[in-house]
Amino acid sequence: xxxxxxxxxxxxxxxxxxxxxxxxxxxxxxxxxxxxxxxxxxxxxxxxxxxxxxxxxxxxxxxxxxxxxxxxxxxxxxxxxxxxxxxxxxxxxxxxxxxxxxxxxxxxxxxxxxx
Amino acid sequence: xxxxxxxxxxxxxxxxxxxxxxxxxxxxxxxxxxxxxxxxxxxxxxxxxxxxxxxxxxxxxxxxxxxxxxxxxxxxxxxxxxxxxxxxxxxxxxxxxxxxxxxxxxxxx
Numbered sequence: 001x002x003x004x005x006x007x008x009x010x011x012x013x014x015x016x017x018x019x020x021x022x023x024x025x026x027x028x029x030x031x032x033x034x035x036x037x038x039x040x041x042x043x044x045x046x047x048x049x050x051x052x053x054x055x056x057x058x059x060x061x062x063x064x065x066x067x068x069x070x071x072x073x074x075x076x077x078x079x080x081x082x083x084x085x086x087x088x089x090x091x092x093x094x095x096x097x098x099x100x101x102x103x104x105x106x107x108x109x110x111x112x113x114x115x
Numbered sequence: 116x117x118x119x120x121x122x123x124x125x126x127x128x129x130x131x132x133x134x135x136x137x138x139x140x141x142x143x144x145x146x147x148x149x150x151x152x153x154x155x156x157x158x159x160x161x162x163x164x165x166x167x168x169x170x171x172x173x174x175x176x177x178x179x180x181x182x183x184x185x186x187x188x189x190x191x192x193x194x195x196x197x198x199x200x201x202x203x204x205x206x207x208x209x210x211x212x213x214x215x216x217x218x219x220x221x222x223x224x
Contacts, residue, residue: 004157042119042202042214043158058211090157101146103160104212 002026006091006107013081013114021076021110023091030096032074033058033104034066036087043090049074081114088112117141119215121203126221127193135188135201135218143208149177149188150202152217158202161188190220198222 004025013019023032030051035043045058047066055066063085065077074093078085088111092104118140127133139147146165150158164170164179164186176189188201200217207213 040123040216042216043204043212044214045211101163101165101206103148103163106157106159108157 004107029093137203
């Protein structure tokens with residue numbers, strides 16, 4: 001059981017380049033999330049999705065776009081990469097929320113450096 | 116604003132007990148999570164509290180006081196593998212998770 005899989009695991013970009021990070025989950029979870037994690041800061045929510053075809057902005061959405069065309073996949077796009085987007089990106093998923101207590105399951109992260 | 120406070124770093128000895136505190140000020144409260152994150156790895160779920168009191172799960176226990184905006188994670192019989200960061204996260208009134216910066220726990224032999 002793979003759980004949540006993120007690709008790629010590492011990437012170096014030049015300022016202005018674009019790229020897409022892929023997240024795939026095989027747990028049939030409705031909810032999916034993209035976070036960034038920076039030193040000395042908590043995880044910050046970029047965008048999230050509560051179901052196929054729906055997305056919403058999180059705390060720090062600027063400079064990112066997302067798509068959820070299939071239930072199992074959640075894509076994060078960087079339109080024009082900037083050095084401030086150097087970070088570790090985590091994707092997570094959770095079951096449908098009958099209450100707020102469903103834990104999120106995380107992928108192993110994508111380490112992205114923007115030069 | 117919303118705020119989660121945790122100590123940045125703690126050191127403890129193998130076999131001992133350590134308590135990691137978390138205080139929060141959020142717009143609403145719908146539960147509090149603790150996650151463990153080893154260096155370079157993904158966060159993994161440890162515990163969830165929504166009612167006041169202590170939840171025990173093996174060597175790990177988590178306590179919540181909603182009136183004080185306070186939680187702690189208690190780790191007993193510390194092992195070297197417990198060296199990790201421990202993340203506190205609160206579910207706010209919009210059912211969004213607000214994350215603390217994490218406490219790095221260093222275990223010494």
